[in-house]
Amino acid sequence: MKLATIRRPGAAQTFAAVVRGDSAHELAGFADVGAFLAADEATRSAAVEAATAPRGPSAVVPVADAAFGTLVPAPEKVFCIGLNYRNHILETGQELPAYPTVFTKFARSLTGPTDPIELPREDHRLDWEGELAIVIGTAGRRIAEEDAAGHIAGYAVSNDVSMRGWQGRTTEWMQGKAWEASTPVGPFLVSADEFPAGARIRTKVNGEVVQEDSTSDLVFEPAALVSYLSAMVTLVPGDLILTGTPAGVALGRRNEAGRHPWLTVGDVLETEIEGLGAQRNEIV
Numbered sequence: 408m409k410l411a412t413i414r415r416p417g418a419a420q421t422f423a424a425v426v427r428g429d430s431a432h433e434l435a436g437f438a439d440v441g442a443f444l445a446a447d448e449a450t451r452s453a454a455v456e457a458a459t460a461p462r463g464p465s466a467v468v469p470v471a472d473a474a475f476g477t478l479v480p481a482p483e484k485v486f487c488i489g490l491n492y493r494n495h496i497l498e499t500g501q502e503l504p505a506y507p508t509v510f511t512k513f514a515r516s517l518t519g520p521t522d523p524i525e526l527p528r529e530d531h532r533l534d535w536e537g538e539l540a541i542v543i544g545t546a547g548r549r550i551a552e553e554d555a556a557g558h559i560a561g562y563a564v565s566n567d568v569s570m571r572g573w574q575g576r577t578t579e580w581m582q583g584k585a586w587e588a589s590t591p592v593g594p595f596l597v598s599a600d601e602f603p604a605g606a607r608i609r610t611k612v613n614g615e616v617v618q619e620d621s622t623s624d625l626v627f628e629p630a631a632l633v634s635y636l637s638a639m640v641t642l643v644p645g646d647l648i649l650t651g652t653p654a655g656v657a658l659g660r661r662n663e664a665g666r667h668p669w670l671t672v673g674d675v676l677e678t679e680i681e682g683l684g685a686q687r688n689e690i691v
Contacts, residue, residue: 408455408561410596412439414474414519421476424468425455426595431473432458433466440596441479441645444544444560477519478563478593479542484646485512485590486636487567489580491651492624498659507627507635512585512649520593520686524568526672527586532571533670533690536652537610537618537678540565541629542596543646550637555630558642561598562629564686565649566591566610566678571658571669592647595684606681608653612668613675617660620653622680 409426413433423437434454437443443451458465489508490496496503518524526533544560568590574583610618627635632648662668670676670690679685 408598409601410440410443410561411473411594412476412478412480413468414476416474421480422466424473425458426470427459429470431468431470433468434458435465439476439478439480440542441481444479444542444644475520475594477517477591478596479645479647480517481514482517482645482647483643484640485514485516485649486632486647487512487584487649488627488632488651491626492620492653493626494620494624494654495652495656495659496626498654503626507632509636510579510581510584512581512590515587516585516590518588518591518688520564520591520684520688522588522591522688523691524589524591524676524688526670526690527570530570530572530583531669532667534569534571534657535610535612535617535670535676535678536567536569536656537608537680538565538567538649538652539606539608539622539625539680539683540592541632541648541650543633543642543648544644546641546643548637548641550634550642552630552634555633556599558633558637559599559629560644561596562602562680562683563592563596564594564678564680564683565647566676566686566688567649567652568670568676571667590649591678591686591688593684593686597683601682603682606683608680609678610655611677612670614677618653618655624653625650
């Protein structure tokens with residue numbers, strides 16, 4: 408199954424949709440994918456059936472014309488994992504970790520897959536970090552790793568855009584990670600059965616590929632992360648887990664002048680994962 412949150416033309420409202428082929432069918436009564444996931448299974452099934460029935464009551468929008476909103480705009484929790492791709496860990500000169508590095512964001516940190524991202528006046532060291540996001544579909548606490556798949560609704564594209572100056576002020580990273588409207592999520596939630604194993608993840612800046620890897624390079628796989636995080640707190644539908652970024656970030660690069668190639672105003676940041684779609688965010 409493929410889901411999306413779509414903005415209504417000329418309005419601030421959004422609606423959840425199930426995507427079939429080139430069309431997005433409105434899931435009546437649900438403002439976004441998060442609200443849809445929070446409903447019970449019978450209600451969700453009935454909504455999908457009504458949306459995709461021939462001559463059904465739902466509105467249908469061509470995917471090519473859709474204005475995508477933040478996939479889950481108001482999650483209860485946004486967990487993020489640092490240093491979780493083997494090659495990214497190596498480019499930082501560190502050893503593989505024994506435990507996940509965990510930090511958090513807020514709902515206000517999130518933005519849509521085609522929304523502009525502000526270069527804040529407080530920090531010019533704006534960096535890209537393309538990431539695979541896990542979306543929780545079923546609540547659970549102390550979930551066994553072998554049971555974790557049953558708690559995952561699906562996967563999405565995300566980018567943990569980071570303010571490296573603020574991040575580097577202390578050993579705690581959150582202050583460089585949780586800035587308002589800086590983390591695009593979407594356009595789609597794709598269920599695990601439709602997400603290819605070892606899918607390629609790719610980040611581009613102004614058309615140039617700066618990150619490319621397989622999601623199989625993760626040190627801590629999705630099931631392990633769900634199990635680990637649920638030991639601390641109950642995971643609920645709509646919770647997000649950003650799983651870390653591969654090598655190739657600006658922090659690990661130098662240009663001809665010997666400087667890090669931070670994102671600047673006018674740059675176009677594109678993030679895509681095989682089977683999950685693509686984002687395109689302009690820096691403003």
